[in-house]
Amino acid sequence: MLFEVKPFDIEIGQYKVMLNLADAREMGMNAGDRVRVKAKGASFTAILDVTTQMLEPGKVGIFTEAHVKIGEAKEVDIAPAAKPTSVGYIKKMMDEVKLTEDQIRTIVQDIVDNNLSDVEISAYLTTLYIRNLDSQETEWLTRAMIDTGERIHFDTHPVVDKHSIGGVPGNKVSLLIVPIVAAAGLLIPKTSSRAITGAGGTSDLMEILAPVEFTADEIKEIAESVGGILAWGGATNIAPADDKLIKAEYALSIDPYSQMLASIMSKKGAVGADSVVMDMPVGPGTKLPTAAEGRSMAKDLIDLGDRLGIRIECAMTFGGSPVGRTVGPALEVKEALTMLESGQGPNSLREKSLSLAGILLEIGCTSGMGCVAARGEGRAMAERILTSGKAHEKMMEIIEAQGGDPTVKSDDIEIGEYSQDILAPTDGYIISFDNKRIVEIARNAGAPADKKAGVRIHKKMGQMVKKGEPVLTIYSSKDWDVHRAASDALRDMPIVVEGMLLERYPRYSQI
Numbered sequence: 001m002l003f004e005v006k007p008f009d010i011e012i013g014q015y016k017v018m019l020n021l022a023d024a025r026e027m028g029m030n031a032g033d034r035v036r037v038k039a040k041g042a043s044f045t046a047i048l049d050v051t052t053q054m055l056e057p058g059k060v061g062i063f064t065e066a067h068v069k070i071g072e073a074k075e076v077d078i079a080p081a082a083k084p085t086s087v088g089y090i091k092k093m094m095d096e097v098k099l100t101e102d103q104i105r106t107i108v109q110d111i112v113d114n115n116l117s118d119v120e121i122s123a124y125l126t127t128l129y130i131r132n133l134d135s136q137e138t139e140w141l142t143r144a145m146i147d148t149g150e151r152i153h154f155d156t157h158p159v160v161d162k163h164s165i166g167g168v169p170g171n172k173v174s175l176l177i178v179p180i181v182a183a184a185g186l187l188i189p190k191t192s193s194r195a196i197t198g199a200g201g202t203s204d205l206m207e208i209l210a211p212v213e214f215t216a217d218e219i220k221e222i223a224e225s226v227g228g229i230l231a232w233g234g235a236t237n238i239a240p241a242d243d244k245l246i247k248a249e250y251a252l253s254i255d256p257y258s259q260m261l262a263s264i265m266s267k268k269g270a271v272g273a274d275s276v277v278m279d280m281p282v283g284p285g286t287k288l289p290t291a292a293e294g295r296s297m298a299k300d301l302i303d304l305g306d307r308l309g310i311r312i313e314c315a316m317t318f319g320g321s322p323v324g325r326t327v328g329p330a331l332e333v334k335e336a337l338t339m340l341e342s343g344q345g346p347n348s349l350r351e352k353s354l355s356l357a358g359i360l361l362e363i364g365c366t367s368g369m370g371c372v373a374a375r376g377e378g379r380a381m382a383e384r385i386l387t388s389g390k391a392h393e394k395m396m397e398i399i400e401a402q403g404g405d406p407t408v409k410s411d412d413i414e415i416g417e418y419s420q421d422i423l424a425p426t427d428g429y430i431i432s433f434d435n436k437r438i439v440e441i442a443r444n445a446g447a448p449a450d451k452k453a454g455v456r457i458h459k460k461m462g463q464m465v466k467k468g469e470p471v472l473t474i475y476s477s478k479d480w481d482v483h484r485a486a487s488d489a490l491r492d493m494p495i496v497v498e499g500m501l502l503e504r505y506p507r508y509s510q511i
């Protein structure tokens with residue numbers, strides 16, 4: 001049937017069209033069904049939405065991505081179409097049937113081609129949240145994610161890299177590790193994602209200092225010119241399925257195990273990394289609650305690295321409380337820049353950054369790939385690079401190469417103008433600190449979309465507090481977001497001070 005085009009200026013990351021309910025009924029279709037859209041020079045499958053109000057019969061609403069495909073066409077032909085075959089493969093996954101390499105590749109290709117609806121993508125992720133793929137399937141998934149995008153081939157080797165599985169709040173260490181390692185003369189083309197389960201991923205942070213969206217060629221050029229880059233993987237055509245999946249994971253606040261392995265390793269494989277240090281925060285409220293789970297994941301990551309020809313070294317790090325004292329993009333950038341400027345700052349941030357950077361400085365020694373520090377000397381070298389100001393100098397070069405302001409100072413970074421302190425309800429020691437609640441509070445305050453929102457932590461596990469002293473300060477660009485986050489924090493405190501009355505459960509209802 002022919003329909004008059006009505007463009008909808010709405011970007012949703014899918015090919016979507018909308019029809020009046022009467023037209024959809026006449027064609028025997030419902031919302032969520034697939035339609036074939038044909039216009040002069042274009043033919044593609046889209047997901048159908050229906051309306052009774054927004055369009056008259058005879059018209060078709062064309063969302064941004066689909067509109068780009070049809071160009072200037074004023075009329076399109078719409079006909080029912082079959083669901084993509086990958087929907088059947090996702091159903092097989094749900095039924096615990098092992099998939100073939102081709103079937104996994106088809107799912108990934110359909111994700112890249114925007115052929116799956118949000119419902120289908122969340123079914124895929126939910127299945128992977130409930131059950132893991134085996135190591136062969138995970139390798140196929142990772143390879144499919146690499147092969148459906150571009151790859152970078154560097155002329156210089158070794159190419160080293162760092163990646164975190166995330167899950168611990170305030171994990172701004174990449175902003176220190178990349179310049180330290182690049183200042184030591186190693187090539188580190190770091191691509192990151194945005195926040196997945198947290199309140200600010202490395203790309204959300206770096207974006208405050210410089211643009212993070214580059215093509216694969218630009219990443220190669222920038223990294224080769226200054227030794228390092230901190231780019232957003234989602235903007236490139238590198239492992240393009242990754243960001244589409246991460247968007248859905250962020251909405252669900254989940255990071256399914258097998259997808260996490262493939263997500264991380266596809267980004268590393270696509271940039272041609274020879275050696276990678278993997279930061280694996282372990283502790284209550286993280287993605288790895290116990291050391292045993294950490295060791296098991298380390299084994300899986302090393303195995304996947306071997307299959308792909310990437311040398312992986314896993315570092316289980318302390319995830320029991322936030323890294324540093326800030327959570328949320330601008331607050332974290334301020335803290336990281338202060339450390340680059342002065343070499344000083346919270347011990348947890350300094351130690352973690354230096355230890356992980358140190359591993360990278362040593363990493364190529366045993367494999368004969370080339371390294372800059374002998375075994376056992378990497379951390380001390382990283383510390384010299386930080387305290388001498390060379391890491392700061394390198395960070396400014398990276399910022400400039402990415403198109404940011406190389407004269408930026410930590411004092412220039414603005415944080416939310418609205419704030420509220422959360423006070424200790426009693427005297428005592430902090431005996432429990434809930435990472436997940438800290439992230440929820442920062443997200444309620446608006447992070448990561450509001451870059452100035454987040455939480456400053458005044459007191460950490462084991463520290464003494466006096467009744468009425470601030471334990472946290474919540475920041476936001478909007479006063480109502482601060483109030484919402486603060487009342488949520490007060491309703492269910494993220495910290496427990498020894499001796500605190502946690503909850504009163506009355507004998508009789510008060511109502």
Ligand SMILES: O=P(O)(O)OC[C@H]1O[C@H](OP(=O)(O)O)[C@H](O)[C@@H]1O
Binds near residue numbers: 196
């Ligand atoms: O939001 P959650 O799940 O905590 O973690 C996601 C973060 O972890 C990784 O950090 P990096 O790229 O190694 O610095 C990702 O790229 C992302 O920035």
Ligand SMILES: O=c1cc[nH]c(=O)[nH]1
Binds near residue numbers: 192260263264
């Ligand atoms: O890059 C990352 C990091 C953590 N989890 C993922 O799924 N991807």
